[in-house]
Amino acid sequence: MPGSKRLLLAMMVLAFPSPGWSQDLSTEMPVGSRIRVSIDGQETMGRLRVLWTDSLEMGPEGGLAPMKVRFSKIDRLEVSKERPGRSRQVAVMGGLIGGALGGLTFTIVAGRQSDNGSPLAFGLGALIGGAAGILFGGTVGDGAPQETWRVLPVGPRHDPRLRAANLARSAIIVDAHLDVPYRLQARWEDVSKATADGNFDYPRAVAGGLDAPFMAIYTPSDLEAEGLAKERADELIDMVWDIVIRAPGRFSVALSANAVRRNYREGAISLPMGMENGSPLEGDLANLRHFYDRGIRYITLAHNASNHIADSSRDDPQWDGLSPFGEEVVREMNRLGMMVDVSHISDAAFWDVMEVSKAPVIASHSGPRHFTPGWPRNLSDEMIRALADGGGVVMINFGSSFLTQEANAYRYGRRDAYRTSMAERGLEPTEGLEAEFNEAWAAEHGPFPFASLDDVLDQIDYVVDLVGIDHVGIGSDFDGVGDTLPIGLKDVSTYPNLIRGLFERGYGEAEIRKILGGNLLRVWAEVDRLREMADPT
Numbered sequence: 001m002p003g004s005k006r007l008l009l010a011m012m013v014l015a016f017p018s019p020g021w022s023q024d025l026s027t028e029m030p031v032g033s034r035i036r037v038s039i040d041g042q043e044t045m046g047r048l049r050v051l052w053t054d055s056l057e058m059g060p061e062g063g064l065a066p067m068k069v070r071f072s073k074i075d076r077l078e079v080s081k082e083r084p085g086r087s088r089q090v091a092v093m094g095g096l097i098g099g100a101l102g103g104l105t106f107t108i109v110a111g112r113q114s115d116n117g118s119p120l121a122f123g124l125g126a127l128i129g130g131a132a133g134i135l136f137g138g139t140v141g142d143g144a145p146q147e148t149w150r151v152l153p154v155g156p157r158h159d160p161r162l163r164a165a166n167l168a169r170s171a172i173i174v175d176a177h178l179d180v181p182y183r184l185q186a187r188w189e190d191v192s193k194a195t196a197d198g199n200f201d202y203p204r205a206v207a208g209g210l211d212a213p214f215m216a217i218y219t220p221s222d223l224e225a226e227g228l229a230k231e232r233a234d235e236l237i238d239m240v241w242d243i244v245i246r247a248p249g250r251f252s253v254a255l256s257a258n259a260v261r262r263n264y265r266e267g268a269i270s271l272p273m274g275m276e277n278g279s280p281l282e283g284d285l286a287n288l289r290h291f292y293d294r295g296i297r298y299i300t301l302a303h304n305a306s307n308h309i310a311d312s313s314r315d316d317p318q319w320d321g322l323s324p325f326g327e328e329v330v331r332e333m334n335r336l337g338m339m340v341d342v343s344h345i346s347d348a349a350f351w352d353v354m355e356v357s358k359a360p361v362i363a364s365h366s367g368p369r370h371f372t373p374g375w376p377r378n379l380s381d382e383m384i385r386a387l388a389d390g391g392g393v394v395m396i397n398f399g400s401s402f403l404t405q406e407a408n409a410y411r412y413g414r415r416d417a418y419r420t421s422m423a424e425r426g427l428e429p430t431e432g433l434e435a436e437f438n439e440a441w442a443a444e445h446g447p448f449p450f451a452s453l454d455d456v457l458d459q460i461d462y463v464v465d466l467v468g469i470d471h472v473g474i475g476s477d478f479d480g481v482g483d484t485l486p487i488g489l490k491d492v493s494t495y496p497n498l499i500r501g502l503f504e505r506g507y508g509e510a511e512i513r514k515i516l517g518g519n520l521l522r523v524w525a526e527v528d529r530l531r532e533m534a535d536p537t
């Protein structure tokens, strides 16, 4: 390779660090090397002409016209390492060794017989030994030039970005918690097209490889006392059905794990539904059946206030766990084939659920409490172990305040100060006032300390270390945690970043598929199966 071209290549390697290949590729494969590439199973041989950062040009050998090949298209790239044939080398070596040995032997034998070994005897011995050596060498050496093929690390398998994008496409990504209905109720946007706001819309979901975002049917806690919770839940369910009906082929309702798989094969994004806050049940198991029939497949028993079903992790206890009706609800959910979600409920309510539920349960958007000590929205190690023992899954929340102690302290410190300030000034909290307050808070305390993608990976690693790969998933809380999402995971187009991070942490493809959705689909199918066993009709 001419010096200038080599320099240019080195500069490009430095400027675009390693998208498709390792930096030593140019030393492994000098221009002129014999190479063999396989594209879609088709092998082509040729000689390397030019090497770029993302492709190579090869040809001509055997009439091959020069062709440019992108690394991203290559299944396999091999370079030939040729050495001269063995026959001549072996024959020459054999002759020399044979000659020396033969001469020595003759000299010794002749010397014993006549007491004076002559140079003639040595010469004769060397001649016979040499001939024998050459004969031996010629027979053993196979004559063919030695050619070994070395596989080089090139192709989608070796490009972390492409590898992640491919897996995002081929894996079924199930995200257990998105607050899209809540967001759209506040401000309607057509999410079947690109939207200016929010963390979710169809084009971004396709870009991220998202296949089944659970739509949270969320009702604020104060609606329970007002008797408006059921009405609100029905409105939000109507809205999700509307989104599907308005965009057939893009979105589809999914009432079972198998339906998610079928929609995936047909190219539609499933919009399964989970109910966040059990208030809409309004103390009547008939309402549970009603919501099951309308498509709700999990219920988060309470939200930020204790309700008639369970105590909340963020409120004073009313029941010391589940209410008597709450226990009935869990049993009936088992019977109907609905997943029980323990996110948001108090520790005592969690342990009650563990005792009552005969089916695996989920935490749809919670992380390990280890990272936010004492904060009850995340789960303690004992709770994670119990959940896993029952076959359940912890779905990791992406909100920064779930991920790091620093973000948690900042967010809740600011919120408490805001509430105090509103009360002191006798003002009703509004979005505008809160934004104003947050700005002033940032001027005094510094900007919000966003968590990073690595913090999400740390939580996944932590759960895997604690209970294994089968009990962790994702419950992003997109459209639900405001402007607190971590750097690198800001909306539904960013799952490939997460996948790349998992690859870099050493997870294999099969393991990543479990995290992305396989584990939740397993629990969903299991809950369905147990229903069939309980109620053969």
Ligand SMILES: [Zn+2]
Binding pocket: 276, 344, 365, 480
């Ligand atoms: Zn929530």
